[in-house]
Amino acid sequence: MNAPTLPLDALRVQFGDAVQENVPLAPYTSARIGGAADVMLTVKSADELAEAVTGLRAQGLDFILLGGGSNVLVSDRGVRQVVVLNRAKAVQFYSGDQPRVRAESGTTFSQLAHRTATKGFAGLEWAAAVPGTVGGALYGNAGAFGGDVLHNLISAELLTGDGRVTWPVDKFGYGYRTSILKRAELKAVILSAELRLINATKAEVSAKIAQFSADRKAGQPPGASMGSMFKNPEGDHAGRLIEAAGLKGARIGNAEISTLHGNFFINHGRTDASDIRALIDLARKTVKEKSGVELELEIEFVGEW
DSSP states (O other): OOOOOSOHHHHHHHHGGGEEEEEEOGGGSTTOOOOEEEEEEEEOSHHHHHHHHHHHHHTTOOEEEESSOOSEEEOTTOEEEEEEEEOOOOEEEEOSSSOEEEEETTSBHHHHHHHHHHTTEESOGGGGGOOSBHHHHHHHTOEETTEEGGGTEEEEEEEETTEEEEEEGGGGOOBTTBOTTTTTSSOOEEEEEEEEOEEOOHHHHHHHHHHHHHHHHHHSOOSBOOSOOBOOOTTSOHHHHHHHTTOTTOEETTEEEOSSOTTOEEEOSSOOHHHHHHHHHHHHHHHHHHHOOOOOBSSEEESOO
16 A cells, blocks of 8 residues: 555644544445545544534545445545544434434434434334435435435535535435435535424334334345445336346355345455455346346445555
């Protein structure tokens, strides 16, 4: 690995012990795959996140945000930009006829759903088995079991080139697993979100979460993965197409296309990112040949490829 060229001394002066050097990123991803970040900067609140991004931009430094690490494949070569690790997790509930919750963007989405249930609020049951953070969910319009961010989000606070601003949900340009942010039409960082809830009882919400969790456990494989690898083509499912192409169980190194669900690629231990990428290429090529469908990635590549 090349020596870092980032201004470490200047970053340490500004951010202190929050700055670390040469940090392996695999433990910070759900797939447990990837090389090291030359520099990692950890933030623990929305204010710290805004301060960090503002400071990095002022120095002209490139950075990437890492939350739950569930929809990313980090290169074996690692990351040359500053990695901002988002651990902003403050949560506040608001009761009344129209209950809601404000959660900072580093909040684990599944944990938020469970906390919501303990307070007798419905509306986020679908998110109880969704990996990643609130920020990542807003970025990609996460969804499951008929629910998605689009139908829960009221507004979000973002940091843009104009400073801290509040966006209503309709400004995100949501589509299936995409948003204006994911399409890179506008550079902005999600700081927090306000989500719509429904008054209910703890028993009702907990029962629904238990059912969704059981359904997900039955249909999705255990083990380290990035979650769904490809978006579902309109009117079809990526997993079905991969299975029809005869690729369930295909393996390169210690990376495997799950035998339970073809849209999950499993790390069986000491798996290289290059092996996962080779499986991705194999799946896209074979599905295209067999069915004529061009699979579109749901995950994103991060780092130096």
